[in-house]
Amino acid sequence: MKIGVIGSGALGLYYGAMLQRGGQDVRFLLRRDFAAVRAHGLRVQSVDGDFHLESVAGAREASELGEVDLVLVGLKTFANHRLVELVRPLVGENTAILTLQNGLGNEQLLAGAFGAQRVLGGIAFLCANRGKPGTVLHLGQGNIRLGEFAGGLSPRAEAIAEMFRACGVGCEAVADLLRARWEKLVWNVPFNGLCALTGKDVTELLEHPPTRQQVCALMLEVVAGANAQGLSSPVPAEFVERMLSFTDGMDHYRPSMMIDRLEGRPLELEAIYGIPLQQAAARGVEMVRVRMLHALLALGEPGR
Numbered sequence: 001m002k003i004g005v006i007g008s009g010a011l012g013l014y015y016g017a018m019l020q021r022g023g024q025d026v027r028f029l030l031r032r033d034f035a036a037v038r039a040h041g042l043r044v045q046s047v048d049g050d051f052h053l054e055s056v057a058g059a060r061e062a063s064e065l066g067e068v069d070l071v072l073v074g075l076k077t078f079a080n081h082r083l084v085e086l087v088r089p090l091v092g093e094n095t096a097i098l099t100l101q102n103g104l105g106n107e108q109l110l111a112g113a114f115g116a117q118r119v120l121g122g123i124a125f126l127c128a129n130r131g132k133p134g135t136v137l138h139l140g141q142g143n144i145r146l147g148e149f150a151g152g153l154s155p156r157a158e159a160i161a162e163m164f165r166a167c168g169v170g171c172e173a174v175a176d177l178l179r180a181r182w183e184k185l186v187w188n189v190p191f192n193g194l195c196a197l198t199g200k201d202v203t204e205l206l207e208h209p210p211t212r213q214q215v216c217a218l219m220l221e222v223v224a225g226a227n228a229q230g231l232s233s234p235v236p237a238e239f240v241e242r243m244l245s246f247t248d249g250m251d252h253y254r255p256s257m258m259i260d261r262l263e264g265r266p267l268e269l270e271a272i273y274g275i276p277l278q279q280a281a282a283r284g285v286e287m288v289r290v291r292m293l294h295a296l297l298a299l300g301e302p303g304r
């Protein structure tokens with residue numbers, strides 16, 4: 001498969017590298033890493049074993065990548081105002097577009113520009129950070145759950161999931177993408193925001209009983225928001241316990257929103273807070289703690 005990666009940071013470089021190592025024809029839209037990758041290839045430092053790709057196809061302009069079978073989107077959502085123009089040159093008659101970004105609203109944006117039938121979304125359970133230029137750090141996890149924006153289990157989603165698995169990435173096709181997106185928000189809403197706001201990592205938050213309790217309360221609010229959306233089946237309250245014990249297993253992980261705040265970049269507030277708050281409120285669920293967290297995060301944004 002010809003695959004084009006738009007947004008080649010921690011997530012885009014990691015999955016793109018795995019797919020290339022597994023035999024796919026991958027090309028990357030590169031910015032910060034362009035010169036390093038051109039000179040030395042791409043290095044993946046991974047908990048599953050390091051590897052190096054000597055020859056990597058990359059360009060600084062999307063128009064140089066050519067049409068592909070599959071576009072993988074790994075932009076931060078705060079760069080979504082550029083998303084459509086960056087993806088457009090890669091789209092041919094049969095191109096599918098898979099966004100692995102966090103939060104809500106990304107598939108809608110792509111569907112509005114390219115048609116809902118082209119668009120898939122994926123939820124990445126990945127802990128990856130950027131290393132020095134030309135290097136990506138895979139700290140843990142990596143499984144993906146992906147599905148059609150239009151809903152239902154399609155042969156195309158199954159085939160893409162199979163391709164990821166063949167390249168060493170755990171991947172499952174799901175029929176209800178919206179449910180999977182809300183489940184991911186159960187993790188992202190408390191941890192991304194609280195870590196960005198406090199400068200504490202996930203382990204520090206969970207080892208302090210009062211903040212653990214707040215994490216839990218935030219998760220329950222998101223579950224209530226999710227269950228107002230008419231999902232194929234409700235997200236059970238026990239899901240919160242599962243997310244907490246999953247995170248207990250992470251060793252001082254710093255979510256990317258925390259790193260963005262520490263490094264002075266904008267935060268993915270609209271996709272992870274603004275749109276979920278609107279969608280929950282539209283169905284009669286007011287997520288009060290989430291609203292407070294969103295307000296405090298927005299207050300600290302650059303330029304405010």
Ligand SMILES: NC(=O)C1=CN([C@@H]2O[C@H](COP(=O)(O)OP(=O)(O)OC[C@H]3O[C@@H](n4cnc5c(N)ncnc54)[C@H](OP(=O)(O)O)[C@@H]3O)[C@@H](O)[C@H]2O)C=CC1
Nearest residue numbers: 007008009010011031032074075076079101102126127128
């Ligand atoms: N990192 C992770 O483990 C996970 C991330 N996610 C989600 O995946 C998405 C990507 O996250 P992550 O990889 O961490 O983010 P990064 O900041 O590491 O990567 C984003 C990439 O997009 C590039 N980019 C931004 N604007 C443009 C533009 N106008 N033109 C070209 N490239 C551009 C950046 O360029 P430049 O090289 O100049 O910085 C960077 O390479 C987010 O939605 C995140 O929430 C989801 C699960 C796990």
Ligand SMILES: CC(C)(CO)C(=O)C(=O)O
Nearest residue numbers: 124125126127141187255
């Ligand atoms: C839940 C986690 C940390 C990794 O599985 C993640 O995907 C994220 O940072 O968004």
